[in-house]
Amino acid sequence: MSWISVCDAKQVQEDFPFSGNVEGKDIGIYLIDGEYYALEDVCPHAYALLSQGFVEDGKVECPLHEAVFDIKTGKCLHGPGERNLNRYPVRIFENQIQITFIEESVV
Secondary structure (H helix, E strand, O other): OOOEEEEEHHHOEOOEOEEEEEOOEEEEEEEEOOEEEEEEOEOOOOOOEHHHOEEEOOEEEOOOOOOEEEOOOOOEEEOOOOOOOOEEOEEEEOOEEEEOOOOEOOO
């Protein structure tokens, strides 16, 4: 499994996720209850960066059309999200948040 550094852990705060492009994919990194989560960052309904949306109670709301996703699982909780988000394994290595592109299934 190949790990890719995305950002410094200090760049992610509970109220302010990190958004970055990793190998051509927009990725959002979230900090929820002391744990980091990586999700695809583009809403599947319409192109909008979810990391720029409203984050509360472990959920993120799309800034365009109010689709809501569970950050821990990627599950679409309220349309018009159309589908669940891809999520990616995360680890911290030398204060860097790293991900791998092996997609994890939604629980």
